[in-house]
Amino acid sequence: MTTSDAAVGIPREVHHGPPGANYLNCERGLKSWMLTLDHKRIGVMYLASTLAAFLLGGIYALIVRTEHLTPGRTIIDADTYNQMFSLHGAIMVFLFIIPSIPAAFGNFFLPIMLGAKDVAFPRLNLASYYLWVTGAIFAVVSISINAVDTGWTFYTPYSTSTATAVIPIVFGVFILGFSSIFTGLNFIVTVHKLRDKRMGWFQMPLFIWGLYATAVIQILATPVLAITLLLLIVERAFGVGIFDPGLGGDPVLFQHFFWFYSHPAVYIMILPAMGIISELIATYSHKHIFSYKYIAFSSIAIAIFGFLVWGHHMFVAGQSPLINMIFSAITFSVAIPSAIKVFNWLTTMYKGSVKLTTGMWYALLFIWVFSIGGLTGIFLGTLAVDVHLHDTYFVVAHFHYVMFGGTVMALLGGLHHWWPKMFGRMYSEGPAKVATALVFVGFNLTFFTQFIMGSRGMPRRYYMYPDEYTMYHVLSSIGSYIMAAGFFLTAAYLISSLIRGAKAPANPWGASTLEWQVASPPTMHNFEGPVPEPGDPYDYDRVKWDGSTREWHHEPARGAAGH
Amino acid sequence: MIANLLLAAGNATFWLPEGKSTFAGEVDSLFYFIFWLCVFFFALILGMAVWFLLKYRRKGDEPVSLPSKHHDTTLELVWSGIPLLISLGIFVVGFRTYMDVVTPPENSFEIQANAQKWSWSFTYPNGYIDSELHVPVGRPVKLTMSSQDVLHSFFVPELRTKQDVIPGRYSRVWFNVTEPFEATVFCAEYCGTNHSLMQSPFIAHPQEEFDAWLQKASRWWEGMDPVEAGALLYQKRGCVQCHSVDGGGGIGPTFLGGFGNRRQFADGGTGVMDENYIRESILNPRAKVVAGFDPVMPTFQGRFKEEELSVIIAYLKSLSGK
Numbered sequence: 001m002t003t004s005d006a007a008v009g010i011p012r013e014v015h016h017g018p019p020g021a022n023y024l025n026c027e028r029g030l031k032s033w034m035l036t037l038d039h040k041r042i043g044v045m046y047l048a049s050t051l052a053a054f055l056l057g058g059i060y061a062l063i064v065r066t067e068h069l070t071p072g073r074t075i076i077d078a079d080t081y082n083q084m085f086s087l088h089g090a091i092m093v094f095l096f097i098i099p100s101i102p103a104a105f106g107n108f109f110l111p112i113m114l115g116a117k118d119v120a121f122p123r124l125n126l127a128s129y130y131l132w133v134t135g136a137i138f139a140v141v142s143i144s145i146n147a148v149d150t151g152w153t154f155y156t157p158y159s160t161s162t163a164t165a166v167i168p169i170v171f172g173v174f175i176l177g178f179s180s181i182f183t184g185l186n187f188i189v190t191v192h193k194l195r196d197k198r199m200g201w202f203q204m205p206l207f208i209w210g211l212y213a214t215a216v217i218q219i220l221a222t223p224v225l226a227i228t229l230l231l232l233i234v235e236r237a238f239g240v241g242i243f244d245p246g247l248g249g250d251p252v253l254f255q256h257f258f259w260f261y262s263h264p265a266v267y268i269m270i271l272p273a274m275g276i277i278s279e280l281i282a283t284y285s286h287k288h289i290f291s292y293k294y295i296a297f298s299s300i301a302i303a304i305f306g307f308l309v310w311g312h313h314m315f316v317a318g319q320s321p322l323i324n325m326i327f328s329a330i331t332f333s334v335a336i337p338s339a340i341k342v343f344n345w346l347t348t349m350y351k352g353s354v355k356l357t358t359g360m361w362y363a364l365l366f367i368w369v370f371s372i373g374g375l376t377g378i379f380l381g382t383l384a385v386d387v388h389l390h391d392t393y394f395v396v397a398h399f400h401y402v403m404f405g406g407t408v409m410a411l412l413g414g415l416h417h418w419w420p421k422m423f424g425r426m427y428s429e430g431p432a433k434v435a436t437a438l439v440f441v442g443f444n445l446t447f448f449t450q451f452i453m454g455s456r457g458m459p460r461r462y463y464m465y466p467d468e469y470t471m472y473h474v475l476s477s478i479g480s481y482i483m484a485a486g487f488f489l490t491a492a493y494l495i496s497s498l499i500r501g502a503k504a505p506a507n508p509w510g511a512s513t514l515e516w517q518v519a520s521p522p523t524m525h526n527f528e529g530p531v532p533e534p535g536d537p538y539d540y541d542r543v544k545w546d547g548s549t550r551e552w553h554h555e556p557a558r559g560a561a562g563h
Numbered sequence: 564m565i566a567n568l569l570l571a572a573g574n575a576t577f578w579l580p581e582g583k584s585t586f587a588g589e590v591d592s593l594f595y596f597i598f599w600l601c602v603f604f605f606a607l608i609l610g611m612a613v614w615f616l617l618k619y620r621r622k623g624d625e626p627v628s629l630p631s632k633h634h635d636t637t638l639e640l641v642w643s644g645i646p647l648l649i650s651l652g653i654f655v656v657g658f659r660t661y662m663d664v665v666t667p668p669e670n671s672f673e674i675q676a677n678a679q680k681w682s683w684s685f686t687y688p689n690g691y692i693d694s695e696l697h698v699p700v701g702r703p704v705k706l707t708m709s710s711q712d713v714l715h716s717f718f719v720p721e722l723r724t725k726q727d728v729i730p731g732r733y734s735r736v737w738f739n740v741t742e743p744f745e746a747t748v749f750c751a752e753y754c755g756t757n758h759s760l761m762q763s764p765f766i767a768h769p770q771e772e773f774d775a776w777l778q779k780a781s782r783w784w785e786g787m788d789p790v791e792a793g794a795l796l797y798q799k800r801g802c803v804q805c806h807s808v809d810g811g812g813g814i815g816p817t818f819l820g821g822f823g824n825r826r827q828f829a830d831g832g833t834g835v836m837d838e839n840y841i842r843e844s845i846l847n848p849r850a851k852v853v854a855g856f857d858p859v860m861p862t863f864q865g866r867f868k869e870e871e872l873s874v875i876i877a878y879l880k881s882l883s884g885k
Contacts, residue, residue, distance in 0.1 A: 078756050151753050157730060158713040158755060163857050245731025251714060252729065285619070286626035288633045316716065317727045318734045321665055325658050332650035336643050342608060343642040349615035353626035356616075364612060371608050375601040378650070382597060382657030384590050387664055388579075388723045391716060391751040455578045455594070457720025459751045462759035466747075510626065538633075545625040 037122035043108030053095035060088035082149040089152030101272035115196030120189040128182035138172025156243035184218030210275025225261035259310035267306040273410030284360035285352030298337035331381040362413030373401030394454025420504030438486030445479025667737030671705035679711035681757035682801025699773040711861035716752035793878025822883035
């Protein structure tokens with residue numbers, strides 16, 4: 001363990017395989033995957049696992065939406081409904097959205113983008129994956145015992161008094177927190193220590209800045225969630241009064257603890273997504289990203305502000321007006337870095353050369369949904385207006401536009417962007433465009449109607465609802481089916497591309513970052529031979545289209561000075 | 564149309580139900596100011612995206628590169644400065660209006676509100692308790708609220724106000740209704756199985772009508788026999804939310820035909836449902852829980868007077884023909 005090889009976790013006995021070998025086929029068999037230390041394989045396992053969680057959470061969502069086709073009982077009873085929306089939220093947040101982009105794409109691409117062979121602690125990386133699996137098992141077991149009905153927020157004293165299996169799922173979330181911390185720690189150390197020596201901080205791709213800001217939040221905020229959940233377990237299991245007023249506790253204290261993590265967690269979900277969007281817009285506009293430093297620092301600003309706004313979840317929970325005023329003011333400050341990002345993305349397209357691939361479509365759809373999600377946040381940050389909208393469908397619509405719309409559009413954009421790199425195959429653009437349209441139409445139909453219901457007064461988490469909302473609920477449910485069709489179509493053509501897709505070149509999109517200068521799919525050690533000069537990650541002047549070979553061609557970087 | 568959307572105050576619009584409290588107009592104006600601001604910025608973003616997309620779309624495979632800047636500090640300052648100033652303005656107006664929404668005037672008419680799974684009860688100044696919320700028009704009303712069990716939240720959309728109700732502490736909400744109307748009190752904080760059914764009628768009367776209602780309601784059982792009075796009280800106190808009287812299922816056991824029968828308890832014991840059993844089950848509900856049901860009923864200790872217990876018992880006896 002003293003050699004530099006050990007530091008990057010590559011066992012020395014590893015063989016490079018025959019010529020043409022890549023990370024997928026250099027070793028075969030289940031064991032070679034289960035015990036792999038390769039960041040790319042771990043990324044692929046995370047991708048498959050988190051997408052499976054997305055499927056499960058999506059099925060719960062479809063059950064909830066189907067139940068809402070009529071104001072009264074449609075298919076399930078009230079208790080089952082309460083379990084369905086709780087599981088939908090818990091699984092989507094903890095098993096899917098939080099780990100998805102960092103653990104799947106981050107693991108796969110962060111080392112390559114930095115010119116490294118692997119993350120700093122490959123064993124910790126594998127451990128983080130198995131912690132995720134363990135947390136997921138706890139969640140699934142709790143579902144099969146007596147699924148939790150508390151909502152994903154586990155608010156006390158309901159969560160300490162309900163008869164459902166709260167402890168197993170809460171313990172599962174506790175374990176998932178460690179998985180998240182391990183990944184964050186790994187990324188921070190990798191960025192600091194394994195970045196190519198020639199790559200300055202401001203030559204890192206913006207996706208790395210997003211992941212770095214995310215990792216800082218993961219490390220600082222997740223322990224608070226862990227302690228909170230432990231306290232909840234202690235109260236439920238041993239009757240120690242912490243949150244339950246019946247035992248001398250304070251139920252609002254739980255909300256403070258919970259949101260101290262869970263608000264920053266929103267930025268864990270959105271910052272890596274924003275990082276992907278920066279990569280997509282620049283690549284498909286074939287133009288240098290506009291205001292690199294403002295985008296990079298706005299990620300850090302969002303991470304910092306994100307820690308100071310948790311109280312805006314409790315404007316009507318009995319906080320004093322002074323506290324509410326402070327949280328409202330800080331909440332507005334988050335609007336600024338978000339606006340900076342959106343305007344810089346748009347300006348990147350100006351005088352660019354925009355290619356409308358599926359990746360670019362998803363980047364544009366991200367701007368659409370994130371703008372609506374962000375702008376409707378102004379209503380909720382405004383104290384007097386929030387009082388009316390709090391705990392209504394308006395809030396549900398808002399956070400789905402930001403968390404689901406934002407993260408999933410970026411995830412799908414990234415998936416299409418990096419799919420040829422990860423698996424060496426091209427997907428077909430035709431069905432991809434159809435699926436994109438279905439997802440877009442379905443998404444907006446599902447959630448825009450919820451804004452209307454919410455501001456008219458429809459409270460959230462309602463099994464039955466007043467008749468006047470029927471039309472909106474039905475439209476919303478139809479939207480969810482359209483969206484589901486889009487996701488299934490996406491799964492179908494991506495999987496079929498693995499078998500029938502054309503072989504992908506090293507750089508199908510004319511992108512300029514380092515991962516496009518290695519083979520598709522990459523070899524075991526990512527870089528065969530010396531790592532290319534990183535240079536400016538958005539210098540597209542050195543990525544030229546060669547009409548005769550119909551391939552993109554990289555010219556050597558013009559030194560560290562960049563543009 | 565646009566004036567209607569902009570001014571909003573009082574009238575129902577596409578986005579908001581009718582506003583019936585003194586501060587509803589301010590809240591609605593702010594809502595629609597933000598709404599049009601969002602429409603403007605969304606149109607701006609979308610317009611830029613579509614324009615750049617059409618103008619700079621790549622034709623063929625080879626990208627065209629036009630010389631352009633990678634950075635412009637003036638632009639950055641403009642598009643961070645303008646949102647900052649607008650945000651500050653909205654924050655200030657939002658906070659000032661909020662202070663109106665949460666600060667009850669000194670002379671408010673006080674009503675106690677009690678929330679429990681899954682019903683509301685309102686105690687008027689003369690001690691009268693009802694599951695309906697009746698309030699006078701044109702007079703500030705302050706509710707002092709507490710919860711028997713978990714978190715709940717008081718929400719009447721037409722009033723544009725909302726406040727969580729928390730066990731172990733009092734929270735308050737106030738409003739001054741501008742005209743007589745009827746609406747619904749919703750529970751807005753998730754509280755379990757029948758969260759979506761935790762509703763009470765909300766009725767705003769002119770002051771004289773309200774006084775007359777309260778006087779009449781407080782003497783509601785004058786001239787009634789105990790069974791009739793018990794039936795009405797059973798509704799008013801929300802018992803019916805969990806215990807059906809027609810044999811149907813519910814959170815708790817139905818009371819159709821139960822009186823005088825032996826019941827199986829969750830702890831394995833049995834007992835006859837008699838007067839003392841009913842009394843104990845109201846005041847100390849977890850003492851003997853019928854098998855097959857969860858111990859979720861809160862205590863009604865202090866919320867039923869002796870004569871009220873006796874009419875409830877009379878009513879439950881009548882359901883078994885006794």
